[in-house]
Amino acid sequence: MERNPMRRQLAVMRQSLFDQGYLDEQFVQLEELQDDANPNFVEEVVTLYYRDSARLILNVEQALERKPFDFNKLDGYMHQFKGSSSSIGAKKVKAESTLFREYCKSGNGEGCMRTFQQLKKEYATLRKKLEAYFQLARQAGPMETACHPK
Amino acid sequence: MTVERVISETKDQFPIGMRVLAVDDDPTCLLLLETLLRRCQYNVTTTSQAITALKLLRENKNKFDLVISDVHMPDMDGFKLLELVGLEMDLPVIMLSANGDTKLVMKGITHGACDYLLKPLRIEELQNIWQHVVRRKKFDRKDRYNSGSQDKPHTEAAGIGNVDQNRKFNKKRKDQNEDEDEDHDENGHDNEDPLTQKKPRVVWSVELHRKFVLAVNQLGIDKAVPKKILELMNVEKLTRENVASHLQKFRLYLKRLSCVATQQANMAAALGSVDSTYSRMGSLNGLENFHTLAGSDQLHNAAFRSFPPSGVLGILNTPAGLGMHGLPSPGMIQLSHVQNSGSTCNDQSKLQSFVISGNHNANILQGMQMSLELDQLQNNKGVSHIGEQPTANNTTVFPVSVSLIDARITGCSNNPLIGIKSKSLMLEGSSQQATLHASASNLRDSVSAMGYQNGNNLSDFTSVAPAPNQLWDSKADLQGQACPISCNAGQIIRSAPQELNDPRKDAPYQLNVLCSINSSIPVNGAMVQLGQCLDRNNPILCRNMDLDSIGPPNFVDPLSIKHGEGDNSALESSAIEKDGYLIVQPRPQGSYIPDNIGSLEDLANAMMRREQDKGKPANGDFGCNAYSLRTCI
Numbered sequence: 001m002e003r004n005p006m007r008r009q010l011a012v013m014r015q016s017l018f019d020q021g022y023l024d025e026q027f028v029q030l031e032e033l034q035d036d037a038n039p040n041f042v043e044e045v046v047t048l049y050y051r052d053s054a055r056l057i058l059n060v061e062q063a064l065e066r067k068p069f070d071f072n073k074l075d076g077y078m079h080q081f082k083g084s085s086s087s088i089g090a091k092k093v094k095a096e097s098t099l100f101r102e103y104c105k106s107g108n109g110e111g112c113m114r115t116f117q118q119l120k121k122e123y124a125t126l127r128k129k130l131e132a133y134f135q136l137a138r139q140a141g142p143m144e145t146a147c148h149p150k
Numbered sequence: 151m152t153v154e155r156v157i158s159e160t161k162d163q164f165p166i167g168m169r170v171l172a173v174d175d176d177p178t179c180l181l182l183l184e185t186l187l188r189r190c191q192y193n194v195t196t197t198s199q200a201i202t203a204l205k206l207l208r209e210n211k212n213k214f215d216l217v218i219s220d221v222h223m224p225d226m227d228g229f230k231l232l233e234l235v236g237l238e239m240d241l242p243v244i245m246l247s248a249n250g251d252t253k254l255v256m257k258g259i260t261h262g263a264c265d266y267l268l269k270p271l272r273i274e275e276l277q278n279i280w281q282h283v284v285r286r287k288k289f290d291r292k293d294r295y296n297s298g299s300q301d302k303p304h305t306e307a308a309g310i311g312n313v314d315q316n317r318k319f320n321k322k323r324k325d326q327n328e329d330e331d332e333d334h335d336e337n338g339h340d341n342e343d344p345l346t347q348k349k350p351r352v353v354w355s356v357e358l359h360r361k362f363v364l365a366v367n368q369l370g371i372d373k374a375v376p377k378k379i380l381e382l383m384n385v386e387k388l389t390r391e392n393v394a395s396h397l398q399k400f401r402l403y404l405k406r407l408s409c410v411a412t413q414q415a416n417m418a419a420a421l422g423s424v425d426s427t428y429s430r431m432g433s434l435n436g437l438e439n440f441h442t443l444a445g446s447d448q449l450h451n452a453a454f455r456s457f458p459p460s461g462v463l464g465i466l467n468t469p470a471g472l473g474m475h476g477l478p479s480p481g482m483i484q485l486s487h488v489q490n491s492g493s494t495c496n497d498q499s500k501l502q503s504f505v506i507s508g509n510h511n512a513n514i515l516q517g518m519q520m521s522l523e524l525d526q527l528q529n530n531k532g533v534s535h536i537g538e539q540p541t542a543n544n545t546t547v548f549p550v551s552v553s554l555i556d557a558r559i560t561g562c563s564n565n566p567l568i569g570i571k572s573k574s575l576m577l578e579g580s581s582q583q584a585t586l587h588a589s590a591s592n593l594r595d596s597v598s599a600m601g602y603q604n605g606n607n608l609s610d611f612t613s614v615a616p617a618p619n620q621l622w623d624s625k626a627d628l629q630g631q632a633c634p635i636s637c638n639a640g641q642i643i644r645s646a647p648q649e650l651n652d653p654r655k656d657a658p659y660q661l662n663v664l665c666s667i668n669s670s671i672p673v674n675g676a677m678v679q680l681g682q683c684l685d686r687n688n689p690i691l692c693r694n695m696d697l698d699s700i701g702p703p704n705f706v707d708p709l710s711i712k713h714g715e716g717d718n719s720a721l722e723s724s725a726i727e728k729d730g731y732l733i734v735q736p737r738p739q740g741s742y743i744p745d746n747i748g749s750l751e752d753l754a755n756a757m758m759r760r761e762q763d764k765g766k767p768a769n770g771d772f773g774c775n776a777y778s779l780r781t782c783i
Contacts, residue, residue, distance in 0.1 A: 026270045033185045033273075041185060049178040079222060083248035084178040086270040 006140040013133055022126050027089030043134045049088050050127055056081045057120065064113060074112060075104040092122040165280035169193045169213065173203040173231065174220040174246065179269060183218065183246070186273050192280075200226035204234060211239050215283045218267075221247040221254065229261045236262040242282040246271070352392040361385065362396060371404075 017023045027042075034041040060077050063070060082097040096119035103111035170192045174180040180196055187194045195214070197203050200223050207214060217235055221228035232243045245258040248269040258266040264282040267275055354362070365382035366374040376394040383393070 026272075029186075029270070029272055030182070033182075033189055038185065045178060045181055045185075048181055052177050076222070079248060080176055083220075083222075083269045084176045086248060087176075087179045087182050089270070 006136065010133070010136050010140050013136060017129060017133065021091050022129060023089045024091040024094075025089065026086060030088060043137075046088055046130055046134070049084055049090075053081055053084055053123075056084075057123070060116060064116060067109075069109045069112065071104045071107055071112075075101055078104065090123075090126055093119060093126060096122055164284070166191045167193050168280050168283060169215045170195070170279075171203055171206060171214045171217045172196045172219075173200055173217065173223070173228075174198065175223045175225075176220065179220065179246075179271075183271060186271055186276050187218075189273060190277050199223075200228070200231045203231065207235060207239050207241070214241060216242050216244065216279060218244045218246055218279070221245055221249070221258070229257060232258070232261045232263055240286075242286050244279060244282065352388060352396075354396055358383075358385065358388075359396075362393070362400070366397070366400070 018027075030042045030045055056077050060074060060081075063074050063077065078097050078100050082094055082101065085093045085097060096115055100112055100115040100119060103109075103115055170187055172180060172183050172187060172194060173196075174183060175198045177198065180198055184194050184196045195206065197206065200219070203217070203219070204226075207217070219228050219231050219235075223231075228245060228247075232245060235241055235243050242264040243262065244265040244267060245263040246267050246269060247254060250266075250268045255266045264286070265279065352358075361383045362379065365379045368382060369375075369378050374397065376390045376397055379397065380388060380390050380393045
């Protein structure tokens with residue numbers, strides 16, 4: 001029971017992620033898929049996401065260094081990035097990528113660059129928050145199963 | 151009654167354990183997809199590469215019930231995969247994308263996807279995907295049964311529309327085929343004989359298909375019933391069921407062609423009744439502009455998906471040329487050149503010599519139910535014009551984009567044109583070549599491109615006649631229209647000189663696409679074949695659009711068969727001779743394919759591009775015999 005405060009803290013943290021718009025209901029989908037058979041599903045997916053999307057981020061960086069911009073390519077990368085971001089429920093990141101794509105479509109290089117900077121910021125922020133969240137969850141984890149038998 | 155019970159029982163168990171193949175290059179999405187599917191209790195196999203997916207599917211066609219694939223993948227475009235799967239394996243495919251643009255969704259549909267889901271995925275959406283498997287099975291089953299019992303020519307035409315009907319029908323037989331569901335993993339064909347022992351699949355070879363098309367033409371699309379076709383074909387070991395299902399596909403194919411040709415935006419109309427589509431077409435005057443099916447193999451234009459002339463031509467020709475009304479069986483649809491003088495094709499009815507360019511894909515056309523198309527043409531008075539030789543201005547090539555896709559066929563209805571109205575777009579000499587074909591893209595991709603490819607820009611088609619907009623509103627329309635054309639094309643194609651040969655496969659493959667009515671048409675391969683078919687002598691099919699001519703992007707050249715030729719009637723022959731393309735020559739300026747085609751074009755283009763990308767005309771398998779690829783039971 002002494003873990004309860006931890007669980008509570010976890011719940012609060014989680015709620016704030018939603019409230020502040022970092023996550024959307026897709027994240028809930030992930031949580032729902034987590035079960036005994038798949039106890040760390042959410043963390044797994046998020047880890048995979050960060051690992052894979054790092055590659056995309058790098059591609060975009062590199063593409064933005066080549067002038068003139070190849071908007072099609074940029075759009076392509078961002079499309080994919082948007083797909084995976086939305087799959088984990090990364091709301092702000094997804095919004096930035098949508099904006100980025102708009103700029104690509106209209107050929108606005110400046111807009112692209114600005115948005116990309118913002119996107120990277122959000123991306124990094126979310127990562128930190130989720131890492132903290134998972135860490136806490138791991139500590140509070142075992143308690144949960146004990147307290148809430150499935 | 152028992153049937154219901156059986157059905158429900160099957161249903162109860164069936165979704166569970168349904169075997170799904172999931173393809174997505176994004177590992178995050180793939181993991182999510184896999185987990186969601188497992189949560190739905192499906193049996194999941196995943197791969198991040200389309201090529202691997204294809205390999206898995208080809209290894210054992212019975213291994214999967216359903217395929218879910220992302221649209222944007224690095225090694226192969228999702229739509230391409232979709233086409234291939236549909237053609238080769240006839241499995242239901244669901245597309246996935248983060249992009250929900252209407253255009254893309256439409257593209258998915260025209261390529262044969264049975265559903266289009268948006269990312270991020272939710273479990274609710276996946277819980278019902280099994281319906282696509284069941285629906286397909288029933289549909290196929292119905293096809294078989296219907297053909298047999300009802301012998302309704304247009305039964306399967308609607309495809310989708312018939313689903314319900316099929317269901318009912320299927321239900322009746324359901325108890326007989328209790329294990330059908332299980333067996334239905336593959337296309338319905340496999341289960342064709344639930345009652346009897348499993349028969350070996352029938353491979354619809356080029357020869358076989360040719361006989362089929364001949365038989366259909368002889369009987370007339372209206373009267374082409376499996377039983378009679380079977381008799382006429384006189385092939386041992388071929389059962390009525392085999393013919394029935396093939397007929398169904400053919401009809402769909404033709405429908406698509408006609409839709410494309412007419413560019414009608416009425417998808418709905420086309421769906422349900424090919425006839426209506428054609429009627430419209432007929433009115434178009436000469437509709438005939440049937441897609442210049444110019445089979446130019448270089449469909450690169452993709453737009454040209456218009457159904458290789460062969461297909462279309464076939465259809466148009468039937469009535470002897472033109473009057474298409476009744477499109478009597480002659481596959482040759484020779485569209486007289488429609489005089490596009492000022493796009494007034496209307497009167498012309500001239501079908502604009504529908505040059506079915508030697509679509510290489512003879513096969514396809516053959517497959518195409520010419521009669522089916524013909525019927526429609528018949529209805530459409532417009533078709534009748536075919537005989538008339540338009541003063542040829544425009545040989546509008548009437549790209550018949552055969553939208554093989556069942557649903558797509560609906561496109562046909564729309565535009566009364568197939569032609570076109572008049573001027574029809576189609577024929578407007580537009581160089582565009584029948585971008586109608588673009589619509590054909592429905593054909594599952596390739597067919598639309600009917601061969602034209604001359605490089606032409608299918609986009610030209612869009613310019614098709616005035617009505618273009620209507621026409622192409624729904625690519626489907628064209629497709630429907632394309633279908634008719636395809637019919638004949640089949641015939642024609644066959645005879646078409648093989649010039650189209652492989653290299654052109656791309657172009658012809660459009661025709662092929664047609665063949666695969668069931669979207670299984672290997673567009674790639676088929677097209678090639680179609681192109682071939684067009685025999686010189688077949689006026690209709692514009693015999694292969696001179697591969698050479700195709701060479702240059704302007705596919706139209708061949709098509710422009712000489713519109714002026716004057717010998718409209720002779721178009722058939724002359725047309726063919728000339729460029730080899732029967733296709734109604736799209737006048738370079740002609741733009742005839744209405745804007746709608748544009749969409750088809752895109753589709754076709756995409757397809758073409760894809761094809762091109764691949765570097766080989768036909769996707770490997772398809773390359774040549776569209777039919778062989780398709781095996782029907």
